[in-house]
Amino acid sequence: MPDKVLIYSRFPKAQLTRFGERYELLNAAGKTEMFSAGELADVRAMITAGGTPLGGEAMDLLPTLGAIVCYGTGYEGIDLAAAAKRGIAVGHSPGANAASVADIAVMLMLAAVRRLPVADSYIRSGDWAGRKPSPMMRPQAGMRGRKVGVYGMGEIGRKIAARVAAFETEVGYFSRSKHDVPYHYLPSLEALADWCSVLVVAVRAGAETNHAVNADILRRLGSDGFVVNISRGSVIDEKALVAALTDQAIAGAGLDVFAKEPHAPDALTALPNVVLSPHLGGHTLESHVAMQDCVLANLEAFFAGKPLPYEIRGS
Template identity: 70%
Template sequence: MPEKVLVYSRFPKSLMQRIGDQFDLLDAGGRPPHEVFVKHELDQLRAMITQGSSLLNGEMMDRFPKLGAIVCYGTGYDGIDLQAASRRGIAVGHSPGANASSVADIAITLMLGAIRRLVVADGYVRSGDWAAAKPSPMMRAQQGIRGRKVGLYGMGAIGRKIAARVAAFEAEVAYFSRSRHDDLPYQYFPSLDALADWCSVLVIAVRAGPETHYIVNAGILKRLGEDGYVVNIARGSVIDEDALVAALKDKIIAGAGLDVYAKEPYPPGALTAFPNVVLTPHIGGHTLESHRAMQDCVIANLAAFFQGKPLPYAVV
């Protein structure tokens, strides 16, 4: 008989199909599990699947007395109270690097879209203004990617792939991260402040956590300058969105490209009014190959757990 696994977060059923072929999934549909299932069912559960951004604290963990594994679908795990899990002997797994290429692709897409103003250009054609030769200040020529200084905040699996893609556009690349990587050919800066002073495009690829909450603030944005852009494919909590809106309104920076927001799916309405901002609905890892790779990690983690083995993709 297949092992029972709780689906804690809301997922499209299509994403759970492969996993459901091997395990008996109890899908809470994003609702509190104790409102969906009877206590006896929850008392017997040993593993769950969740989105890394879904809040899961010790109090919730205590509702599952036999819980031994929390498996995140994706690379992130910022919503999980890791200390609470550790105290309860609960292993936490994720899908490291599974969606790195796809997220790197969306980072480049957002960077190009913002700098080359693709959304504005698309509207210029569709409206008939181009055919009518109607002048548009947003269509003035500006600096492209070649020769720009692009700074990466975070140099994990995703950051490395973004850096390689940026370099192919003949831009200069530098980075700041918790650790310096001597195997990389890119300049390292000892602080985020120093990196922001150097670059005109700041790409955020850092893991979210208390130490990075709102770390990209008004001061960092001001350091980018009026020709500067910020691109965020990490987590919305890394940017102070009020400061970002103010920087765009006051023309302190030139534009932004965002795939993530502090409160999803509710980005600040003010952002939608800026023609120099490109917005996507957290689709960085939303490709067929990324989902299959993430499902592979989920299945491997669950299979190992139920066999009494360490999770192959454990959060350390």
């Protein structure tokens, strides 16, 4: 009999196919109550999305649970202390989607700075053909010579920095520690925001980064500044961002993540100086294969009685 694995979060069925070939899946799709206590009694492993809240109370519904495996790099929704207290290993997929997420960061940056949505609308409306003037189509500063700040220098941050450098920019960064990378290190997020005109948020979500990009950081970017977020919506104070964009305290934003997904507030969607995408940074075929490879490696090791190869350490 194949080992049982609980699918805790809601996933598209296509993303679960490879797991179903090796394990008996109990697909809760976000509703664990659909299974009886007896059905959950012998479930030793679960797969979840890292952003889905998962505390000790939910863990206790599975008395033999020994491994929580996150599909993706994030794990901010997991109560790591509760898992450690119960002897539950937690794994994820570090770096598996880094290249794809870095690509979307650059796409959002260029689209925001060069006002691509506005230009697209200008053509579709017939205003270009009609030679109708538009203040939004005035020449803007491009990328050459810009200072781009990367907040977070993990796997994704490094790939973003490497891509951005190709646009003849200066690249700086701030992270918890200084790294051996060929970019200018700034000692604080405030210093980074003062220094750059494009701030790319690539830091891991958590209590210490919640609303780290606040009204003060946005003010420091200045009226020609842009912010790009491919991390998590919680890192930016969304109300402060709306205010900064509305008041033109900053020039624009490119956002792949939001505070309450899958909902982007109307105040953001109504603004012409924002480029939006529906959290599709890691949503490429190769990224999903790589993330699934990590999930399978974690599960296979766990059921073989070995340490998870991609285990998250610490609480």
